Amino acid sequence: MYRYDEFDARFVAERVAQFRYQVERRLSGELTEDEFKPLRLMNGLYLQLHAYMLRIAVPYGTLSPKQLRMLAHIARKYDKGYGHFTTRQNMQFNWIKLVDVPDALADLASVEMHCIQTSGNCIRNVTADHYAGAAKDEIEDPRVLGEIIRQWSSLHPEFSFLPRKFKIAVSGSAGDRAAVKFHDMGVEAVRNDEDQIGYRVYAGGGMGRTPYLGYVVGDFVPRQDLLSFLEAVMRVYNQSGRRDNLWKARIKILAHALGPEEMRNQVAREFEEIKRFGSLYLSRDEVARIARYFAPPAFETLEDDPSELAAARQTNRSFDDWCKTNLAPHRASGYTIATVSLKPIGGVPGDISHEQLDGLAALLDEFGISEIRVSHEQNAVLPHVKQKDLPVIFARLQALGLATPNAGLVTDIIACPGLDYCDLANARSVPIAQRISERFADLGRQHDIGELKIKISGCINACGHHHAGHIGILGVDKKGVEYYQLQLGGSGAEDASIGAILGPAFGEHEIVDAVESVIEVYLERREKNERFLDTVRRVGLQPFKERAYATH
Amino acid sequence: MPLIKNGALVEDAFVNVGDEEPMPANGTIVSRARFGRDREALLERNAPLGVRLKSEESPESLGQDVHRLSVIVLEFPRFRDGRAFSWARLLRTRLGFKGEIRATGHFLYDQIAFMRRVGIDAFEVRENVTLTEFRRAMDEMTNVYQPSADGRKTIRDLRVPIAAE
Numbered sequence: 001m002y003r004y005d006e007f008d009a010r011f012v013a014e015r016v017a018q019f020r021y022q023v024e025r026r027l028s029g030e031l032t033e034d035e036f037k038p039l040r041l042m043n044g045l046y047l048q049l050h051a052y053m054l055r056i057a058v059p060y061g062t063l064s065p066k067q068l069r070m071l072a073h074i075a076r077k078y079d080k081g082y083g084h085f086t087t088r089q090n091m092q093f094n095w096i097k098l099v100d101v102p103d104a105l106a107d108l109a110s111v112e113m114h115c116i117q118t119s120g121n122c123i124r125n126v127t128a129d130h131y132a133g134a135a136k137d138e139i140e141d142p143r144v145l146g147e148i149i150r151q152w153s154s155l156h157p158e159f160s161f162l163p164r165k166f167k168i169a170v171s172g173s174a175g176d177r178a179a180v181k182f183h184d185m186g187v188e189a190v191r192n193d194e195d196q197i198g199y200r201v202y203a204g205g206g207m208g209r210t211p212y213l214g215y216v217v218g219d220f221v222p223r224q225d226l227l228s229f230l231e232a233v234m235r236v237y238n239q240s241g242r243r244d245n246l247w248k249a250r251i252k253i254l255a256h257a258l259g260p261e262e263m264r265n266q267v268a269r270e271f272e273e274i275k276r277f278g279s280l281y282l283s284r285d286e287v288a289r290i291a292r293y294f295a296p297p298a299f300e301t302l303e304d305d306p307s308e309l310a311a312a313r314q315t316n317r318s319f320d321d322w323c324k325t326n327l328a329p330h331r332a333s334g335y336t337i338a339t340v341s342l343k344p345i346g347g348v349p350g351d352i353s354h355e356q357l358d359g360l361a362a363l364l365d366e367f368g369i370s371e372i373r374v375s376h377e378q379n380a381v382l383p384h385v386k387q388k389d390l391p392v393i394f395a396r397l398q399a400l401g402l403a404t405p406n407a408g409l410v411t412d413i414i415a416c417p418g419l420d421y422c423d424l425a426n427a428r429s430v431p432i433a434q435r436i437s438e439r440f441a442d443l444g445r446q447h448d449i450g451e452l453k454i455k456i457s458g459c460i461n462a463c464g465h466h467h468a469g470h471i472g473i474l475g476v477d478k479k480g481v482e483y484y485q486l487q488l489g490g491s492g493a494e495d496a497s498i499g500a501i502l503g504p505a506f507g508e509h510e511i512v513d514a515v516e517s518v519i520e521v522y523l524e525r526r527e528k529n530e531r532f533l534d535t536v537r538r539v540g541l542q543p544f545k546e547r548a549y550a551t552h
Numbered sequence: 553m554p555l556i557k558n559g560a561l562v563e564d565a566f567v568n569v570g571d572e573e574p575m576p577a578n579g580t581i582v583s584r585a586r587f588g589r590d591r592e593a594l595l596e597r598n599a600p601l602g603v604r605l606k607s608e609e610s611p612e613s614l615g616q617d618v619h620r621l622s623v624i625v626l627e628f629p630r631f632r633d634g635r636a637f638s639w640a641r642l643l644r645t646r647l648g649f650k651g652e653i654r655a656t657g658h659f660l661y662d663q664i665a666f667m668r669r670v671g672i673d674a675f676e677v678r679e680n681v682t683l684t685e686f687r688r689a690m691d692e693m694t695n696v697y698q699p700s701a702d703g704r705k706t707i708r709d710l711r712v713p714i715a716a717e
Contacts, residue, residue, distance in 0.1 A: 008707075014693050038632065157700050158641050160666055239610065239638050273645075277645055279706075
C-alpha cells in the first residue's frame with residue numbers, strides 16, 4: 001500500500017498544526033462557530049446531536065495492521081471503545097471532545113492517516129473498489145489513480161469552496177463495486193481496441209433529494225491527461241454550479257440542467273486549455289512510481305480448492321455456510337477474497353469495537369496479509385487469503401464475533417447513523433436495520449432468499465444509499481412521528497438504477513412487516529435463479545404494492 | 553480598509569467610484585456595469601483604472617480589455633462563495649492578466665493561502681488582521697500538491713530530483 005514520503009508526512013503534520021491553531025482560536029472565542037464550521041469540516045469534524053463527530057479518511061478503503069491498531073487506540077482513548085465504518089469507506093468516532101481532536105489527529109498522522117477533506121464543500125476522500133488488486137475481473141488497480149487523485153485534491157486552492165461537496169469514486173473493473181454512476185464524478189478504467197488503458201469518466205450522479213445516475217462526460221480519457229480532465233470538470237462546476245439553493249448545489253443539478261452535450265462542450269473547452277498549460281500532465285514515471293506501492297504481494301503457486309478446505313467445509317457446517325456467501329474469486333489460484341461481515345444479527349451496521357480492530361490487526365499479521373479493506377457496504381474485506389488458511393481464519397473471526405455468514409444476503413444491511421446520532425436525520429435507521437436483521441435471522445431462510453441488498457437512510461440526504469437498494473428504506477418525519485418509505489429496484493452496481501417508491505410511508509411498527517411481505521411476493525414469483533432485483537425488474541411494482549398495502 | 557499587497561501593508565492608490573459618481577483624476581475602480589456602460593470614456597482617461605467583479609461575474613467577458621486595466625477586484629460576498637478562486641486562476645492563466653488582482657469582502661484567514669495560490673496578490677483586510685498573522689497564514693503549509701497560478705514547484709516536482717539521486 002502507499003507509504004508517505006517526507007513530503008506527505010510534512011504535509012499532514014503541518015495540517016495538524018494548522019488545525020490545532022484553528023481549535024485554539026475557536027476555544028478562545030476569536031472564531032465564531034459560524035467561522036469555525038467550514039474549517040473544522042475540512043478536517044472531518046462535525047457537531048452532531050450529542051457531541052462532536054470525527055470522520056477519519058481511509059483513502060480508497062485500505063488499512064494496514066498498524067493503522068487498525070491506531071484506530072483501536074483512538075476508540076479507547078478518545079471515544080467509547082468503538083468506531084463506525086461508513087458507506088464512504090471512512091471511519092467515524094461519535095463521542096469525541098473538541099479539545100482532544102488535535103491530539104487525535106497527531107496520533108493518526110503518526111500512522112499516515114488524516115481527516116483532510118472528509119467533509120466540507122470540497123473534493124472529499126476518494127473511494128475505490130474494495131476488491132482492488134485482488135479481483136479477477138480487474139483491468140488495473142484503481143488505488144493507483146485513487147492515490148494520485150488524493151494528492152491532487154488535497155488542499156486544492158481553487159476547489160476548496162465549491163457550491164457543495166464533491167465525491168469521486170474509482171473502479172478498475174467492469175464489475176462496478178464502487179458505485180461510479182452514483183457519484184459526483186466516477187472514473188472507470190476501460191481498455192480500448194488497441195489494448196490501451198484509459199478512463200471513462202461519469203459526472204452528475206448522486207443520491208439525496210433528487211437522485212440521478214451520472215452520464216459519460218469523457219469516453220476514453222488517456223491516463224496522462226486524467227488530472228487535466230478532472231480539473232476541467234471541477235472548474236465548470238465551481239463556476240456554474242448553483243449557489244442560491246443548498247438543495248440544488250450538487251453537480252448533478254448542473255449536469256442535468258445543462259444536458260450531456262453542453263456539459264461535454266464546456267468540459268472539453270477547459271480540458272484543452274489545461275492540457276496546453278501542461279502542468280497537470282501525468283508522466284509514465286509518476287504513475288509507475290505510485291503504482292509500485294500497490295504492487296500485488298508475491299503470490300505462492302497454489303491449487304484452487306485445496307483438500308484442507310474441502311475437508312473443513314464437510315465437517316464444519318457454520319464454516320461451510322460462511323464460505324458460501326463471504327468469499328469472492330481472486331485473480332491468483334489458491335487464493336480468495338474474504339468478506340468480514342460487520343453486520344451481526346441485531347447489531348449496528350458498520351460498528352466495530354477496539355478489541356475487534358486489534359484482533360483483525362493480529363489476524364492480518366499472523367497470516368501475512370498486509371492490509372484490510374473497508375467496503376462501501378460497511379464491511380471489512382481480507383483481500384489476499386490463501387484458501388488453505390480459511391478454516392483457521394474463520395475460527396479466529398468467530399472468536400472475535402466477526403464471522404457472520406451473511407455477505408450479500410438480506411441481513412447484510414447498509415444503514416446510516418440516523419436519528420440516534422445525526423442532527424440532520426428525520427428518523428432512526430439503526431433500530432430498523434436491527435429489527436429486519438432479527439426477523440430474517442434464520443440462515444436457511446436467508447440462503448433461500450439469496451442476494452438482496454437492503455439500504456436504509458434516516459433522511460433525504462441518503463447516506464444509507466436507499467436509492468441504490470434492491471430494497472431501499474427512507475425515514476421521514478410526519479408531524480414528529482417517524483415513518484418509512486419503501487423503494488424497490490435500485491442498484492449501485494454496473495447495472496445501476498434508482499429504486500421506485502412503492503407508495504405511502506409505513507409506520508415504525510409496520511415497516512418490517514412490509515419488507516417481509518415484499519420478500520414473500522418475490523419468493524412466490526421468482527423464476528429459476530432470479531435475484532430479488534431481477535424479479536422486481538421483470539414483474540414491476542404492482543404485485544409488491546398489492547401485498548404490502550393489503551393489510552393497511 | 554488596510555490593503556496588503558505582496559505581503560506588505562501598502563497605501564491604496566485607488567478609490568472606489570460609484571456608478572453615478574463623477575470620476576476623480578487619480579486611480580479609480582468602477583463596477584463591471586459602469587465599465588460596460590462607459591467603456592470608451594473610461595479607457596480614454598489618462599489614469600490607472602480598475603474593475604470590480606461580483607462573484608457571479610466572470611472576467612472572461614472583459615476579454616482583451618483586461619490588458620488595459622491596472623487592477624481587477626474580486627468580491628467575496630460570503631466566504632463560502634468560492635467562484636472568485638476560479639476567476640483569479642482564469643485571469644492569470646487564460647487571460648494572461650499581469651496587473652493586480654485584489655480580494656475584497658468576506659474571506660477568512662484560512663483562505664488567504666489558497667487565494668495567493670490562484671493569483672490574488674492584494675487583499676483588503678479587516679482592521680484587526682495584523683501583518684504577522686497574515687504572513688503566518690501564508691506559511692502554514694510549506695509545500696503544495698497541485699499546480700496553480702503561482703508557479704510554485706509542486707511536491708511532484710520536488711520529488712523528481714530526489715528520485716534521480
